[in-house]
Amino acid sequence: MIRSIHDxxxxxxxxxxxxxxxxxxxxxxxxxxxxxFDYIAFCYLxxxxxxxxxxxxxxxxxxxxISIFLPDIDGKSILKEERRINLLNDREGFxxxxxxxxxxxxxxxxxxxxVPIDTFIRKIWIHDDRCIxxxxxxxxxxxxxxxxxxxxxxxxxxxxxxxxxxxxxQNVTILSGGIPQMILWEVASFQGExxxxxxxxxxxx
Numbered sequence: 001m002i003r004s005i006h007d008x009x010x011x012x013x014x015x016x017x018x019x020x021x022x023x024x025x026x027x028x029x030x031x032x033x034x035x036x037f038d039y040i041a042f043c044y045l046x047x048x049x050x051x052x053x054x055x056x057x058x059x060x061x062x063x064x065x066i067s068i069f070l071p072d073i074d075g076k077s078i079l080k081e082e083r084r085i086n087l088l089n090d091r092e093g094f095x096x097x098x099x100x101x102x103x104x105x106x107x108x109x110x111x112x113x114x115v116p117i118d119t120f121i122r123k124i125w126i127h128d129d130r131c132i133x134x135x136x137x138x139x140x141x142x143x144x145x146x147x148x149x150x151x152x153x154x155x156x157x158x159x160x161x162x163x164x165x166x167x168x169x170q171n172v173t174i175l176s177g178g179i180p181q182m183i184l185w186e187v188a189s190f191q192g193e194x195x196x197x198x199x200x201x202x203x204x205x
Contacts, residue, residue, distance in 0.1 A: 011108070027164070063084040065138055067080060068081045068161055069158075069160040070102055071102075071153035071154045071156075072153070078157050079109070079111070081107060083107075094198070095162060096121050102158045102161055113147060115180060116145070116185060117137050117144075118137065119184070120137065129169055134178055136175070137176060137184060144172075151184055159171070
């Protein structure tokens with residue numbers, strides 16, 4: 001077998017030496033094999049697959065551009081901002097997301113003081129074109145400053161944000177602990193004061 005291989009190699013070498021075209025073809029194949037070997041060695045050293053030739057396709061941004069309305073720092077006017085978010089098919093989940101965006105405030109201005117409480121959605125009801133949101137509140141901090149008119153502007157901004165992005169909803173009502181027409185900031189302040197009074201009574205006992 002070795003003798004057969006040696007004879008074939010000898011005949012091929014003779015053909016390369018006698019045929020200029022065959023000689024050039026041999027050199028080209030040799031250079032190609034050398035580059036291929038270098039590529040395999042590079043992939044091995046870098047830990048990449050030899051088949052990983054093309055760069056990964058960029059991920060498509062499937063977020064939608066929507067309009068968000070936010071209470072301004074003066075407590076009277078409403079800001080409009082464009083946001084890109086992933087739209088949710090679940091209406092209740094989408095309403096919750098819009099609520100959280102309005103509560104957090106503007107990206108461009110510091111409006112965090114407009115909503116002086118930590119609040120979250122307890123329950124959402126949707127009936128025909130009306131949306132009812134029951135929120136839970138935490139107490140106001142001692143150094144919190146309430147901006148006059150901020151709660152009314154917050155309610156307006158939230159309703160405009162929801163109705164703008166969910167056309168089937170035309171009216172938004174906010175409850176606090178299941179109770180309608182409660183002033184959110186004052187409720188939070190009252191809860192904080194009642195907790196403090198309770199602590200004083202217990203310490204006295």
